[in-house]
Amino acid sequence: MEQTQQPSLDSRFSRDEITAAFGPNLEFDKNLAPYTSYGTGGPTAYFLSATSAEEIAEVVKTAKKLAIPFVIIGGGTNILVSDSGFKGLVIKVDVKGMASLGSDVIECGAGEQLEDLVNYAAESGLTGLEFAAGIVGSVGGAIYGNAGAYGGEIGAVIKQFVVVDGDGIIATVPASHGKFAYRDSALKTNGEVVVKAEFQLRPGDKAEIKKKVDDIVTTRKAKLPYDCHSAGCFFKNIPDPAAEHGKLAAGKMLEEVGAKAMSVGGAAISDKHANIIVNTGSATSKDIRELADKLIERVYARFGIRLEEEVVQIGEFPKGRKSIE
Numbered sequence: 001m002e003q004t005q006q007p008s009l010d011s012r013f014s015r016d017e018i019t020a021a022f023g024p025n026l027e028f029d030k031n032l033a034p035y036t037s038y039g040t041g042g043p044t045a046y047f048l049s050a051t052s053a054e055e056i057a058e059v060v061k062t063a064k065k066l067a068i069p070f071v072i073i074g075g076g077t078n079i080l081v082s083d084s085g086f087k088g089l090v091i092k093v094d095v096k097g098m099a100s101l102g103s104d105v106i107e108c109g110a111g112e113q114l115e116d117l118v119n120y121a122a123e124s125g126l127t128g129l130e131f132a133a134g135i136v137g138s139v140g141g142a143i144y145g146n147a148g149a150y151g152g153e154i155g156a157v158i159k160q161f162v163v164v165d166g167d168g169i170i171a172t173v174p175a176s177h178g179k180f181a182y183r184d185s186a187l188k189t190n191g192e193v194v195v196k197a198e199f200q201l202r203p204g205d206k207a208e209i210k211k212k213v214d215d216i217v218t219t220r221k222a223k224l225p226y227d228c229h230s231a232g233c234f235f236k237n238i239p240d241p242a243a244e245h246g247k248l249a250a251g252k253m254l255e256e257v258g259a260k261a262m263s264v265g266g267a268a269i270s271d272k273h274a275n276i277i278v279n280t281g282s283a284t285s286k287d288i289r290e291l292a293d294k295l296i297e298r299v300y301a302r303f304g305i306r307l308e309e310e311v312v313q314i315g316e317f318p319k320g321r322k323s324i325e
């Protein structure tokens with residue numbers, strides 16, 4: 001029987017040509033919603049899960065050669081994918097592996113869950129990563145956004161890390177290369193993919209470390225909506241030297257403008273935290289986007305401050321807000 005060719009979303013290439021270029025593991029028209037904590041969003045034209053630096057490097061080189069736009073995802077806990085999906089290649093970083101190097105360094109693949117790294121460090125009697133207890137998502141995603149909580153940030157405990165650059169070159173770089181700042185890193189502008197990292201920790205009392213991890217997880221579970229579809233805090237806090245801890249809490253401003261009573265379609269604000277937009281079950285990414293826009297407008301009208309987003313958009317959004325397209 002004659003085989004019917006599925007039309008490729010990139011009309012320049014046939015399905016066979018794309019498969020030949022990227023290899024047999026490439027998937028087509030893959031629904032991204034299950035790969036995001038929001039559970040929303042449309043399909044990506046091409047999808048590939050990459051498990052090594054070499055594989056990522058090859059994929060990046062091929063995408064560049066064919067001029068196919070690509071984006072990276074890890075755990076999908078800090079992204080909002082357009083309902084119309086992404087007209088390019090999504091590379092899911094699935095580099096695994098954790099190992100102790102010497103007495104106080106842990107090497108970890110970017111595709112490992114940050115929670116597993118925190119537990120591995122605790123089991124190894126190494127202190128320094130407890131602050132990250134309960135932060136969901138991958139180690140690579142945490143490095144990209146310099147994830148943090150309780151006064152700690154992941155960038156501060158990195159010794160060195162391995163990246164693949166936009167030309168597909170693999171390099172080991174020192175922590176300083178990351179230019180880590182509050183929820184920010186050089187990766188947001190240089191487009192490098194994190195493959196793995198070494199964390200510089202300190203020997204400590206195993207029981208104390210484990211207790212700290214457990215206490216932080218318990219506190220976070222009481223304060224944050226872990227049982228809902230969300231991406232954590234939608235907006236960054238605002239740096240302000242005069243404010244407590246040097247930042248104006250976006251959640252506090254949102255609380256004051258009545259955010260908790262607001263909703264658009266299936267998107268609403270968590271009753272536990274005014275800076276967390278949740279998918280109550282039927283939300284589209286458009287609902288979430290529109291609610292975020294309303295929040296920005298309200299805060300601007302009251303405080304004259306424009307909230308900046310922590311959540312990263314993938315694909316096209318009607319209002320044309322900053323996103324990877």
Ligand SMILES: Cc1cc2nc3c(=O)[nH]c(=O)nc-3n(C[C@H](O)[C@H](O)[C@H](O)COP(=O)(O)OP(=O)(O)OC[C@H]3O[C@@H](n4cnc5c(N)ncnc54)[C@H](O)[C@@H]3O)c2cc1C
Nearest residue numbers: 074075076077078137138140141142144147148194231232
């Ligand atoms: C309930 C809840 C609580 C949260 N609490 C916190 C908190 O306390 N502190 C905090 O900082 N965050 C918090 N978050 C947000 C989220 O957990 C972090 O931002 C997390 O580090 C994102 O990792 P990820 O793997 O899911 O990234 P993804 O959502 O997959 O991607 C986010 C960004 O990182 C990039 N990226 C992912 N992997 C790589 C890689 N290997 N190389 C280069 N770029 C990459 C992506 O391109 C994208 O731009 C919370 C989220 C939820 C749902």
